[in-house]
Amino acid sequence: MSDAQDDPVEKIRTDGDSVLGLPVGMGSRDAVRIAMRRDRLLAGLTLTAGAGFVLALPFALKEGAEFFLPLTTALVIAIALVPILEWLERRRVPSAVAALMCVLLFLIVANVALAAIIVPATDFFRLLPSRIGRIQDNLAPLLDLYSSLERYVNKALRQVATTPIRQPQTAAVSPPSSILELAATSAPGLIVQFLFGVLVVFFVLSGWTRMRRETIRGRTSFDGAMATARVIQEVVDDVSAYLGTITIINLALGGAVAGALSLFGMPYPLMWGGIVALLNYIPYFGPVIGALLLAVGGLMTFSDIWVALAPPAIMYGMHLIEANLITPLIVGHRLTISPVLILVSLSFWGWVWGTTGALLAVPLLIILQTVLKAAGKPDIAGFLFEHGTLTHLDRETDPADVPQES
Numbered sequence: 001m002s003d004a005q006d007d008p009v010e011k012i013r014t015d016g017d018s019v020l021g022l023p024v025g026m027g028s029r030d031a032v033r034i035a036m037r038r039d040r041l042l043a044g045l046t047l048t049a050g051a052g053f054v055l056a057l058p059f060a061l062k063e064g065a066e067f068f069l070p071l072t073t074a075l076v077i078a079i080a081l082v083p084i085l086e087w088l089e090r091r092r093v094p095s096a097v098a099a100l101m102c103v104l105l106f107l108i109v110a111n112v113a114l115a116a117i118i119v120p121a122t123d124f125f126r127l128l129p130s131r132i133g134r135i136q137d138n139l140a141p142l143l144d145l146y147s148s149l150e151r152y153v154n155k156a157l158r159q160v161a162t163t164p165i166r167q168p169q170t171a172a173v174s175p176p177s178s179i180l181e182l183a184a185t186s187a188p189g190l191i192v193q194f195l196f197g198v199l200v201v202f203f204v205l206s207g208w209t210r211m212r213r214e215t216i217r218g219r220t221s222f223d224g225a226m227a228t229a230r231v232i233q234e235v236v237d238d239v240s241a242y243l244g245t246i247t248i249i250n251l252a253l254g255g256a257v258a259g260a261l262s263l264f265g266m267p268y269p270l271m272w273g274g275i276v277a278l279l280n281y282i283p284y285f286g287p288v289i290g291a292l293l294l295a296v297g298g299l300m301t302f303s304d305i306w307v308a309l310a311p312p313a314i315m316y317g318m319h320l321i322e323a324n325l326i327t328p329l330i331v332g333h334r335l336t337i338s339p340v341l342i343l344v345s346l347s348f349w350g351w352v353w354g355t356t357g358a359l360l361a362v363p364l365l366i367i368l369q370t371v372l373k374a375a376g377k378p379d380i381a382g383f384l385f386e387h388g389t390l391t392h393l394d395r396e397t398d399p400a401d402v403p404q405e406s
């Protein structure tokens with residue numbers, strides 16, 4: 001009998017028991033097996049918690065829209081204004097003063113744009129009840145095509161309805177005639193959210209340089225600090241580049257539409273140009289909504305249906321030129337985003353926060369993509385179908401070292 005067989009310590013090591021709770025005497029395959037089981041457990045817990053978080057997040061955002069919507073909007077606006085802030089700070093302007101200048105500049109531009117749209121829009125669409133007859137006359141050829149369907153629907157409704165429906169009493173409410181009147185007649189909650197958003201933008205901008213410096217210095221390694229600085233800069237560059245470029249393109253599109261509608265004889269051409277420019281921030285759906293609004297305006301203005309449909313045709317033709325020629329030429333491949341991701345983002349944020357969420361969909365998608373690109377994506381497919389962990393296995397790992405579950 002050998003000394004190793006008589007030694008109790010060696011026997012314990014050979015049997016794979018533990019000393020003080022730690023496994024001893026194990027080979028490399030045993031270590032790999034234990035590590036893999038631990039990683040699978042942690043990956044399963046992480047994936048379960050992540051799935052629960054993802055499922056609960058949209059409902060939390062929707063229920064807490066009064067807080068999360070102005071906060072998110074303010075953060076996106078602040079990120080877009082960072083290049084202007086840094087330009088002012090490089091010229092020895094104090095951070096607080098530079099932030100105040102950025103906020104005032106944004107408020108002036110936003111109020112001028114909204115005033116150019118809302119004030120004439122209220123006057124124009126106030127005429128809608130008196131123009132119903134003209135719209136019906138223009139649509140008479142189309143209505144005749146569906147007259148038989150209408151008779152069938154009315155007959156079905158008469159058969160289903162057993163009691164008369166009492167029409168609710170409506171009171172005429174005059175629309176606001178200015179931005180100040182619109183703000184005064186708005187709900188107090190909206191005013192509070194607006195002021196909250198403005199304050200968030202100001203304080204984020206005023207403390208941006210210090211906050212970024214402290215975030216980078218808080219990393220424990222040089223590589224971590226460089227990665228953090230790179231992510232912050234990429235988020236600022238991508239969001240500001242997208243919003244700045246798209247704003248210039250939308251203003252040019254709105255100006256071109258306004259000029260064309262003015263030559264065509266459409267009333268309030270600047271209002272229509274502003275509506276087209278604003279809705280063009282919403283990919284795919286925005287131009288369609290703008291064309292439908294222009295169709296309603298054309299039917300209210302002109303007595304011939306083909307003339308009435310010319311304004312939306314002009315607008316959508318210009319949009320197709322902008323979307324397929326001008327924007328790809330200017331933006332290039334730097335901000336190219338998958339159309340599927342854009343549609344999913346539009347649907348998600350539009351469902352959560354409505355029209356404002358649809359306007360924020362693409363900037364939020366850019367921020368999320370930039371952060372995920374730097375942090376790395378979890379290997380969910382590998383967890384489900386291969387090795388059961390959320391991290392990629394090393395390609396040089398010996399397959400024999402990966403334990404197989406019995």
